[in-house]
Amino acid sequence: MLERLTLGEALDGVAAGDFTAGEVTAALDARIDALDLRLNAYLHRAPGGAATNGAAPRGEEAPGGAATGGTPPGSAAPREDAPQDGGPLRGLPFTLKDNMNLRGTPTSCASRILEGYVSPYDCTAAARLLAAGGRYLGKTNMDEFGMGSSNEYSARGPVRNPWDLSRAPGGSSGGAAAAVAADLALFALGSDTGGSIRQPAALCGVVGAKPTYGRVSRHGLVAFASSLDQIGPIAKDVADAARVLELIMGRDPADATTLDAPVPDLRAAAAAGARGLRVGLPEGLADLGLDDAVAAVWEAAAAALAAQGGERVAVSLPSLRHATAAYYLLATAEASSNLARYDGARYGRRAAGAADLEGLYRRSRAEGFGPEVRRRIMLGTFALSRGYYEEYYLRAQKVRTLLARDFAAAWERCDCLLLPATPGPAFRLGERLDDPLAMYLGDVFTLPVNLAGLPAASVPVAVHEGLPLGMQVVGRPLDEATVFRAAGALERAFPFRETRRRAVDAALDAEGAP
Amino acid sequence: MELGEDVVRHVEDLARLELTAAEREAMRRDLQRILDYVADLASLDLDGVPPFAETRPGGGALREDVPQPSLPPPAFLDGAPAADAGHFVVPPAIEAAEDGDA
Numbered sequence: 001m002l003e004r005l006t007l008g009e010a011l012d013g014v015a016a017g018d019f020t021a022g023e024v025t026a027a028l029d030a031r032i033d034a035l036d037l038r039l040n041a042y043l044h045r046a047p048g049g050a051a052t053n054g055a056a057p058r059g060e061e062a063p064g065g066a067a068t069g070g071t072p073p074g075s076a077a078p079r080e081d082a083p084q085d086g087g088p089l090r091g092l093p094f095t096l097k098d099n100m101n102l103r104g105t106p107t108s109c110a111s112r113i114l115e116g117y118v119s120p121y122d123c124t125a126a127a128r129l130l131a132a133g134g135r136y137l138g139k140t141n142m143d144e145f146g147m148g149s150s151n152e153y154s155a156r157g158p159v160r161n162p163w164d165l166s167r168a169p170g171g172s173s174g175g176a177a178a179a180v181a182a183d184l185a186l187f188a189l190g191s192d193t194g195g196s197i198r199q200p201a202a203l204c205g206v207v208g209a210k211p212t213y214g215r216v217s218r219h220g221l222v223a224f225a226s227s228l229d230q231i232g233p234i235a236k237d238v239a240d241a242a243r244v245l246e247l248i249m250g251r252d253p254a255d256a257t258t259l260d261a262p263v264p265d266l267r268a269a270a271a272a273g274a275r276g277l278r279v280g281l282p283e284g285l286a287d288l289g290l291d292d293a294v295a296a297v298w299e300a301a302a303a304a305l306a307a308q309g310g311e312r313v314a315v316s317l318p319s320l321r322h323a324t325a326a327y328y329l330l331a332t333a334e335a336s337s338n339l340a341r342y343d344g345a346r347y348g349r350r351a352a353g354a355a356d357l358e359g360l361y362r363r364s365r366a367e368g369f370g371p372e373v374r375r376r377i378m379l380g381t382f383a384l385s386r387g388y389y390e391e392y393y394l395r396a397q398k399v400r401t402l403l404a405r406d407f408a409a410a411w412e413r414c415d416c417l418l419l420p421a422t423p424g425p426a427f428r429l430g431e432r433l434d435d436p437l438a439m440y441l442g443d444v445f446t447l448p449v450n451l452a453g454l455p456a457a458s459v460p461v462a463v464h465e466g467l468p469l470g471m472q473v474v475g476r477p478l479d480e481a482t483v484f485r486a487a488g489a490l491e492r493a494f495p496f497r498e499t500r501r502r503a504v505d506a507a508l509d510a511e512g513a514p
Numbered sequence: 515m516e517l518g519e520d521v522v523r524h525v526e527d528l529a530r531l532e533l534t535a536a537e538r539e540a541m542r543r544d545l546q547r548i549l550d551y552v553a554d555l556a557s558l559d560l561d562g563v564p565p566f567a568e569t570r571p572g573g574g575a576l577r578e579d580v581p582q583p584s585l586p587p588p589a590f591l592d593g594a595p596a597a598d599a600g601h602f603v604v605p606p607a608i609e610a611a612e613d614g615d616a
Contacts, residue, residue, distance in 0.1 A: 120589035213569040253577035325552035350595035357607040366532040381529040395555045397565035453569035477571030
């Protein structure tokens with residue numbers, strides 16, 4: 001049952017000599033073999049399993065791999081330089097979302113337009129895990145280019161929620177969340193532009209954390225919306241998320257947006273308790289589509305923090321109700337610019353038979369991008385276009401200022417905010433596919449955090465009608481420590497691991513029964 | 515605002531996309547719904563509010579201004595749909611000059 005372990009338990013067991021990291025990986029590989037045909041969480045797996053990739057190349061070696069002489073700033077230490085002592089990760093495996101480059105592995109962003117693309121270099125976050133003794137296990141499924149909240153907008157098919165295979169796992173890091181929740185991964189890296197780590201983690205009953213903007217290097221992360229994107233962990237418990245985040249945070253010369261700030265001891269923070277913590281509870285969430293069941297769970301979570309010595313503080317974030325509108329103009333505007341690079345000339349897929357360059361661009365992009373990516377490119381291009389820029393993009397940036405001011409005012413009164421991760425539980429596959437706006441509105445509690453660049457974590461705290469619900473803790477800029485303090489306190493109040501395991505086993509057994 | 519087909523076509527040109535007539539109409543309807551939703555922003559008094567400019571809570575982390583090694587061209591050309599002699603191959607971007615003017 002090694003696949004059931006948390007990262008912390010696996011590290012302890014390897015250190016004690018009870019089992020090897022290779023045995024943990026083999027157990028995970030066997031479970032992936034047995035279950036992933038149904039979940040569709042993985043898009044690529046380390047050939048021969050991560051157990052052997054300490055000796056062999058870690059992927060299909062890029063055709064040009066052997067010829068790549070120089071090492072770019074921030075890139076991985078070569079495999080041969082893996083730490084001799086096993087490093088802090090002791091040879092245990094990790095997964096990457098399919099928008100993170102790792103030399104010699106395909107990186108498709110679950111898009112047809114990057115079909116066949118093999119990364120020539122490593123993203124810094126993965127390089128840091130490798131340098132810490134981690135092993136690449138596989139790449140996880142996602143909404144195309146991170147654009148979606150259900151993982152249904154993947155060119156490689158939807159991921160299924162392991163709690164109920166008829167439901168979405170959330171997105172866009174849906175494969176990562178489903179894999180961790182179903183014990184198909186020990187821990188995962190995801191990326192979060194408007195909730196893409198926290199929302200799927202909540203809908204799959206696991207822990208997800210998005211650090212302060214600038215904490216984790218995005219070198220080698222395929223860009224969606226550059227003022228919003230951050231990499232973070234999805235893990236089985238708060239301590240695991242803390243451990244992984246500590247390993248990947250820090251300045252990177254290859255990403256000028258990274259911050260030169262000391263990395264806090266997040267595991268210590270997670271164990272520190274909620275005594276004296278002023279917990280802000282935003283008013284007026286009922287007007288933002290909050291489900292009654294979630295409201296009750298939110299109240300219970302606030303009461304649990306108070307019972308551990310925290311103090312409840314009502315706060316007002318009046319601009320929260322405009323955040324979704326602002327976000328979908330700003331994120332799409334940035335996406336329309338970032339995705340201009342997919343031109344059919346330099347990467348991946350090219351449409352056949354184009355007679356001129358303009359035709360090559362248009363046909364390659366029309367064939368390569370899925371419906372949601374096209375929609376967002378169109379919306380973002382519109383918001384930036386002459387005659388509409390002032391009314392849409394610029395107004396949205398001003399609303400973003402108001403929202404940032406709301407958060408700053410809240411920090412005068414509280415140390416962290418507690419709010420639901422999602423307005424409701426996991427929805428059915430297909431339910432929101434024909435209604436992009438309904439899909440967007442589900443991000444109402446996560447996307448404001450990205451607009452303000454704040455750190456946040458989601459923690460599963462309850463089960464409602466067989467589905468998990470998660471709470472979200474939001475902190476001041478650079479104050480991941482307080483986020484993890486509150487997250488740890490929530491986890492102690494609502495132990496979730498056995499609940500998740502039983503529910504997921506029941507769902508998978510029921511579905512698997514002949 | 516009412517989003518007309520002409521605006522959708524214009525944006526499609528700007529974005530270098532190519533939609534069929536049916537796709538364009540579906541796109542127009544989707545975008546119209548989203549624009550109706552964001553129309554709320556127009557009612558806000560934003561006079562004197564500066565546009566947001568910086569997500570980072572602290573200063574930047576620019577590296578030393580010295581050249582660093584980067585991957586050699588083959589690492590990138592190998593991922594291209596068509597490449598030759600150290601270049602990306604694309605359809606003609608300009609007409610061949612006929613008067614000998616380079």
